[in-house]
Amino acid sequence: MSRDCPVSSADAVVLDAVTRSYGDVTAVGPVDLTVPSGEFLVLVGASGCGKSTLLRLIAGFEQPTRGTVRAAGVAPVPGRGAGLVFQQPRLFPWKTVGGNIALALRYAGQPATPARVDELLAQVGLDDVAHRRTWQISGGQQQRVAIARALAVDNPLLLLDEPFAALDALTRERLQADLRRVSAASGRTCVFVTHSVDEAVYLGSRVVVLTPRPGRIALDLPIGLPRTGVSDDELRGSPEFAALRAEVGQAIRERVTS
Numbered sequence: 001m002s003r004d005c006p007v008s009s010a011d012a013v014v015l016d017a018v019t020r021s022y023g024d025v026t027a028v029g030p031v032d033l034t035v036p037s038g039e040f041l042v043l044v045g046a047s048g049c050g051k052s053t054l055l056r057l058i059a060g061f062e063q064p065t066r067g068t069v070r071a072a073g074v075a076p077v078p079g080r081g082a083g084l085v086f087q088q089p090r091l092f093p094w095k096t097v098g099g100n101i102a103l104a105l106r107y108a109g110q111p112a113t114p115a116r117v118d119e120l121l122a123q124v125g126l127d128d129v130a131h132r133r134t135w136q137i138s139g140g141q142q143q144r145v146a147i148a149r150a151l152a153v154d155n156p157l158l159l160l161d162e163p164f165a166a167l168d169a170l171t172r173e174r175l176q177a178d179l180r181r182v183s184a185a186s187g188r189t190c191v192f193v194t195h196s197v198d199e200a201v202y203l204g205s206r207v208v209v210l211t212p213r214p215g216r217i218a219l220d221l222p223i224g225l226p227r228t229g230v231s232d233d234e235l236r237g238s239p240e241f242a243a244l245r246a247e248v249g250q251a252i253r254e255r256v257t258s
């Protein structure tokens with residue numbers, strides 16, 4: 001990656017006693033959470049525990065009922081300061097693949113040259129697709145484009161809500177590997193939501209397990225696995241990987257059955 005994002009030494013995200021309620025239902029909280037710059041934080045937990053709600057609070061799409069959310073030291077503004085990737089790629093079908101990336105660059109006030117577009121697509125393993133329509137590429141390729149679009153803007157923060165959930169197992173593993181590589185190279189702070197324990201341990205430098213509703217922190221686990229210089233097979237086959245996966249899986253099961 002040739003245009004790495006400037007990484008501030010400040011904490012990227014700070015949640016202070018955050019609660020989010022919908023009417024009488026408390027979906028999340030209270031949650032205290034500090035995400036240092038450059039961390040890859042994965043939020044994992046059973047369905048409905050409030051993972052997406054937390055992500056929306058960090059993105060500024062929602063306001064906390066109580067407590068405060070800060071991203072790069074200020075209250076988050078929707079569409080500013082964070083790249084977003086959702087379960088569905090949400091590309092514009094009337095534009096080419098390259099057109100989708102160029103639009104994001106222009107929106108951010110950055111030069112949208114074909115070379116820059118190609119560079120971003122190459123980062124996520126896509127060559128020779130800039131001229132194609134989005135419906136002429138596979139679902140996995142579309143999700144790669146969505147990640148490239150999020151990387152296009154020099155945001156120090158990337159928020160990803162189950163981006164690989166709709167993909168087949170092999171494509172999912174490939175995209176996980178690419179995201180792990182790209183995020184390590186870029187130094188961006190990532191907050192990633194998933195149901196998958198395996199995905200959480202593979203991707204995260206830290207995994208936070210949430211309790212069933214209201215979502216609170218049940219386990220906050222640093223993942224000390226190497227982020228570069230080791231093959232995927234070695235990593236996934238290591239006893240350390242298995243032990244971390246077991247610990248996270250147990251924390252989720254304990255909370256769901258208790």
Ligand SMILES: Nc1ncnc2c1ncn2[C@@H]1O[C@H](COP(=O)(O)OP(=O)(O)OP(=O)(O)O)[C@@H](O)[C@H]1O
Binds near residue numbers: 022027046049213
């Ligand atoms: N806008 C809303 N209005 C009312 N209730 C909501 C709203 N958004 C979320 N909730 C409720 O808050 C709780 C947490 O939802 P959220 O989508 O954050 O969970 P999640 O962990 O991301 O779930 P999943 O893994 O199934 O996507 C759920 O009980 C949900 O029904």
